[in-house]
Amino acid sequence: MPTDATTVPRSRAPRRWPDEPAQGGWYTxxxxxxxxxxxxxxxxxxxxxxxxxxxxxxxxxxxxxxxxxxxxxxxxxxxxxxxxxxxxxxxxxxxxxxxxxxxxxxxxxxxxxxxxxxxxxxxxxxxxxxxxxxxxxxxxxxxxxxxxxxxxxxxxxxxxxxxxxxxxxxxxxxxxxxxxxxxxxxxxxxxxxxxxxxxxxxxxxxxxxxxxxxxxxxxxxxxxxxxxxxxxxxxxxxxxxxxxxxxxxxxxxxxxxxxxQLGRLDEMNAARIARAHERTRLLHGIEHLTLPPELDGGRHLYYRYNLLVPASWAGAGRDALMELLADRYGLGSIINDPVTYTGHDYIRAHTDGQACPRAEALAARLLCPCLHPQIPADEEREICDAIRRATDEIARTFATT
CATH class of the missing domain: 3.40.640.10 (Type I PLP-dependent aspartate aminotransferase-like (Major domain))
Incomplete structure (x- = not known):
């Protein structure tokens, strides 16, 4: 029976950046x-x-x-x-x-x-x-x-x-x-x-x-x-x-x-889009990561910043990358979302016999490192450097196995 969780098991070491922000729209x-x-x-x-x-x-x-x-x-x-x-x-x-x-x-x-x-x-x-x-x-x-x-x-x-x-x-x-x-x-x-x-x-x-x-x-x-x-x-x-x-x-x-909040929504979304586009620019060229599509006109609001690792890393390699980001660099990430029938017993019981192999394969490659417009710009650069370094290390590990 396939199983998956929103986050993979990791040490409880303190992190500078949590698995996901506790608040999306911020207050003034x-x-x-x-x-x-x-x-x-x-x-x-x-x-x-x-x-x-x-x-x-x-x-x-x-x-x-x-x-x-x-x-x-x-x-x-x-x-x-x-x-x-x-x-x-x-x-x-x-x-x-x-x-x-x-x-x-x-x-x-x-x-x-x-x-x-x-x-x-x-x-x-x-x-x-x-x-x-x-x-x-x-x-x-x-x-x-x-x-x-x-x-x-x-x-x-x-x-x-x-x-x-x-x-x-x-x-x-x-x-x-x-x-x-x-x-x-x-x-x-x-x-x-x-x-x-x-x-x-x-x-x-x-x-x-x-x-x-x-x-x-x-x-x-x-x-x-x-x-x-x-x-x-x-x-x-x-x-x-x-x-x-x-x-x-x-x-x-x-x-x-x-x-x-509604009156400020466009402003908050614009800040989120700008931060996500900056992350995409900083992560550009990492061979082993598929970055989210960059769309114009408010079509992508980046509630989460999706990254996909190579299919050959699915599961174990993705988990190793999340663990390395958390333990060495203090960067949390989340699998947002796994396939629902893999992580929820009630849904699994009511969809018995159904399978979506493409969804399972994509979910096994997915991770969403913490992103929020209020993370300072210098910290965003640190985050992107951590993602680049950790990805390179996991790539070397997989090249020798």
Whole structure:
């Protein structure tokens, strides 16, 4: 049985740079002032922490930023995806196709909402879902295609929308395209549209490590479907006396900070892109590393900076490189992400018999060294020098074995 983990076993020696940043979008005095204002306004027992108008203002601003008709705030991206899938009201045998190279939080809600998870291969260049492989896996039971803008690289949704039209479900019509944009807020798709403007529904996360964050948790769904938007608003608020629902609301202090973070999102993303491009320049020419594709126009936000080692190093060589970076140079890295069925027992049990060899092969070559725009420029040069030196050493080791 294949196994993989997000990080490989390494010594616990102190590191100058962690496996991954603990926070993605960073805070300024503006976020502090917004939070303080909410704290001051909520001191009275008559006031409390609920403010529908402020949450609605955040939703409206987010809808405008993504050119979506509707934006619905949730207390997390995972719960948001869960509720979107619930709106499909899947029956036994209904299928949902998604890339095998993914975060487990994309696949667990599919299973929990009664869908049969059908795993597909990633594109070898972008590591996003491969539309050619998806086409082979569509059946007359497919209800949805979940496309992830993986690690901040915006996928082209047009091939999936076309596939859905050409492979309708006999009772429900074309499968819906659901977009996981947890790592891509503020991005631009190859169609030139903001991430969030295309597809039946797009899910965003504002968890602490994401490109913008609302005190460590939060989420949003954008959609052009008014019926879906209305249903989601009911589901997040105990059904609004009409149907089953639960409490998945965002607080007003999160909305206040979210408005500030949204206003600064382009600035933060630009800094991240600039830092990633600088890393690519500094790492250029390393024979044994495949660097991430460098795309213009905000199509790649570099939520993580993906490196691929040679196929001959897969597994053991990649692990040795991660260990060397951590132990000798103090540079943490992460496998972000392994194939979900290799590292999660529940997903493995519900996808028994499925295999995506291309995804497994790519995951065995993948590592993501720590990257953040706020790492000082001189430290970034040290990081790149460490990657170059460590890669050269592992290459010599493999040349003699």
């Amino acid at each position: 005095d503006a976020e502090t002032a917004a939070a303080q204002k909410m704290l001051d306004e909520s001191r009275s027992w008559r006031t409390g922490w609920r403010n529908k108008d402020l949450v609605a203002a955040f939703e409206e601003a987010f809808a405008q930023a993504t050119r979506a008709r509707h934006a619905i705030a949730f207390n997390g991206g995972g719960t948001a995806l869960e509720m979107v899938l619930r709106c499909l009201e899947m029956q036994p045998g209904d299928q949902v196709v998604s890339c095998a190279l993914n975060f487990v939080g994309t696949h667990l809600p599919v299973i929990h909402q009664g869908g049969d998870l059908v795993l597909a291969e990633p594109d070898p260049l972008t590591l996003n879902l491969d539309p050619a492989d998806v086409e082979h896996r569509l059946t007359d039971r497919t209800r949805a295609i979940v496309v992830t803008h993986w690690n901040g690289l915006a996928a082209d949704l047009r091939p999936f929308l076309d596939l859905a039209e050409r492979h309708p479900h006999p009772h429900h019509g074309p499968p819906v395209v659901i977009v996981d944009a947890a790592r891509a807020a503020g991005g631009i798709t190859p169609a030139g549209l903001p991430v969030g403007a295309e597809g039946w529904a797009t899910i965003f996360s504002f968890e602490t490590k994401k490109l913008m964050t609302t005190f460590g948790q939060g989420g949003m769904v954008t959609t052009g479907d008014a019926r879906l938007a209305d249903r989601l608003r009911r589901l997040r608020t105990y059904g609004l006396s009409q149907e089953w629902g639960t409490n998945q609301q965002l607080s007003k202090i999160q909305a206040a900070v979210g408005l500030v």
